[in-house]
Amino acid sequence: MIVELPDLAASEALAQRIAAKLKTGDVVALSGGLGAGKTTLARGIIAALGHQGEVPSPSFAIIELYEPPTVRLPLVHADFYRLEDPAEAEEIGLDDYRQGAAMLAEWPEHAGGFAHEPACLSILLESTENGRRAIVTAGPNWLERSAWT
Numbered sequence: 001m002i003v004e005l006p007d008l009a010a011s012e013a014l015a016q017r018i019a020a021k022l023k024t025g026d027v028v029a030l031s032g033g034l035g036a037g038k039t040t041l042a043r044g045i046i047a048a049l050g051h052q053g054e055v056p057s058p059s060f061a062i063i064e065l066y067e068p069p070t071v072r073l074p075l076v077h078a079d080f081y082r083l084e085d086p087a088e089a090e091e092i093g094l095d096d097y098r099q100g101a102a103m104l105a106e107w108p109e110h111a112g113g114f115a116h117e118p119a120c121l122s123i124l125l126e127s128t129e130n131g132r133r134a135i136v137t138a139g140p141n142w143l144e145r146s147a148w149t
Contacts, residue, residue, distance in 0.1 A: 001138075006131040011037060014134060015044025018121065021145045022049070022102050024073055025119050029108035032125035037132050038106045041125065042077055045104060049075060058106075063097055074101035078111070086112030115139070 005011045018028060028045065030038040043055040049071040058064040058079040066075040076097045083089060089111035097103075105114060114120045119141040123134050 001136045003134040003136060004128075004130070005037070005125075005134055008040070011041055011132070012044045012048075015041055016048040019045045019048030019072075021142070022073065023119070024100055024102055026102040026141070027105055027108075027114040027117055027120040028103070029105045029114045029120055029122045030125065031108060031123065033127075036125040036127060038125060039079075041123070041134075042104045042106060046071065046075065046077065049073065062092060063094075065097065065101075076101050076103040077106075078103060079106040080110035081107040083107075083110040086110070 003010075003014055005014065022028070022045070028042075030041060032038055039057050046055050046066060049066070050069075051066055051071050055077075056064060058077050059081060062079060062082065064077040066077065068074065078094070078097075080089065094111065103114075105111065108114050108122075115122050115137070118139045120139040121142045122137040122139075124137075126133050126135065
């Protein structure tokens with residue numbers, strides 16, 4: 001599915017639709033070049049889950065955690081840009097962080113990718129002449145959630 005994102009309001013609307021259906025165990029894998037809007041979409045999802053205030057980019061920390069009651073469900077926001085080898089995701093304890101949480105993964109390919117997981121919603125963000133577009137590929141668990149978008 002392709003979702004045109006001509007402005008910030010369109011990105012926020014997509015973020016709200018994703019957040020409304022997000023469940024524990026889900027992965028939202030955000031791909032695209034530098035400046036494509038990955039962190040903006042992740043921040044929108046986190047805000048739609050109930051977080052108020054600043055959402056720091058996990059570029060340097062790699063992992064940022066959000067816990068209820070500040071968000072609707074436990075959430076891992078990860079930015080794997082700085083990983084040089086997918087094995088490093090295991091070294092930082094990614095599996096432990098993911099236990100009982102949903103995850104927003106920026107640069108998922110640097111961690112070995114998550115598209116093979118049934119609960120993965122893969123989103124490739126691209127710049128266009130009219131803003132951005134999201135190319136969304138839903139894993140089987142997302143497809144079961146009728147009318148998620």
